[in-house]
Amino acid sequence: METPPPSITVPFQLSLTEGRIAGQATVPSGLVTITQMLPSLQQLASNLINATVEAAAAQGIEISCRKGCGACCSQLVVISLFEAEFLANWIRSLPEIQQSLLRDRFHHALLSLKERGMLELLDPDTWGDSEEERQNLSMTYLSKKVPCPFLVEQSCGIYPIRPLICREYLVTTDPANCVAPLPGKVTVLPIPLRLSRPMYEIGARLEGSNRGWIPLVFLLAWMRGNMTPGDHVTGTGPELLHQVLSQLERADRDENAAD
Numbered sequence: 299m300e301t302p303p304p305s306i307t308v309p310f311q312l313s314l315t316e317g318r319i320a321g322q323a324t325v326p327s328g329l330v331t332i333t334q335m336l337p338s339l340q341q342l343a344s345n346l347i348n349a350t351v352e353a354a355a356a357q358g359i360e361i362s363c364r365k366g367c368g369a370c371c372s373q374l375v376v377i378s379l380f381e382a383e384f385l386a387n388w389i390r391s392l393p394e395i396q397q398s399l400l401r402d403r404f405h406h407a408l409l410s411l412k413e414r415g416m417l418e419l420l421d422p423d424t425w426g427d428s429e430e431e432r433q434n435l436s437m438t439y440l441s442k443k444v445p446c447p448f449l450v451e452q453s454c455g456i457y458p459i460r461p462l463i464c465r466e467y468l469v470t471t472d473p474a475n476c477v478a479p480l481p482g483k484v485t486v487l488p489i490p491l492r493l494s495r496p497m498y499e500i501g502a503r504l505e506g507s508n509r510g511w512i513p514l515v516f517l518l519a520w521m522r523g524n525m526t527p528g529d530h531v532t533g534t535g536p537e538l539l540h541q542v543l544s545q546l547e548r549a550d551r552d553e554n555a556a557d
């Protein structure tokens with residue numbers, strides 16, 4: 299069994315428009331790539347989200363998402379380049395029979411999207427940048443009812459390593475409304491600290507674009523390029539944590555300046 303790299307627990311303070319937030323994260327102590335940091339960032343994301351869920355529960359707001367309800371897993375899920383690399387490495391580590399099964403599932407999903415006229419709409423070069431255009435694209439994608447290739451018997455087949463964006467999507471309304479969502483019928487718990495966002499932005503800087511992500515359904519096609527974006531964003535665990543959290547603060551400032 300591989301020995302985990304030495305780790306260190308780092309306290310941090312975030313200055314957000316809503317106030318200061320203190321926390322801590324356990325990260326690798328030595329030099330790593332940002333992709334190798336993902337297990338620590340996933341854990342931090344889950345801790346931050348759990349704190350938000352507990353605060354909501356104290357106000358009588360309950361999360362309705364349950365194991366075995368995969369209704370939201372037919373959405374357009376976008377993952378940062380680093381999460382793409384992380385999942386690609388995980389897939390390559392699987393026995394060939396499981397890799398082949400996943401290849402079939404991704405192929406089937408892409409074929410279904412093609413048959414339903416969605417594939418050409420997913421060409422990133424033709425996507426608009428406005429929030430309204432993104433929402434429309436997401437609603438169109440959802441209407442095609444093509445489940446995520448990782449969804450197995452209505453549960454996430456990669457739950458412990460699922461993307462950050464999936465962790466951040468928590469519904470508070472009746473799960474029945476998620477099956478065929480109508481405007482205003484599905485309410486999502488606002489997550490003030492979304493780590494998916496700085497990861498997209500760090501990826502966008504690297505790419506020199508305004509995205510830094512790929513649709514999850516393109517993961518196996520992306521893998522064929524053998525790209526290793528994490529190799530271009532390296533540092534010690536505490537340095538990379540600082541980079542991600544600084545980006546999070548910047549995103550928070552920009553979002554609130556735009557309101």
Ligand code: SF4
Binds near residue numbers: 446453454455456
């Ligand atoms: S990765 Fe898991 S949680 Fe995310 S959409 Fe796919 S099945 Fe659902």
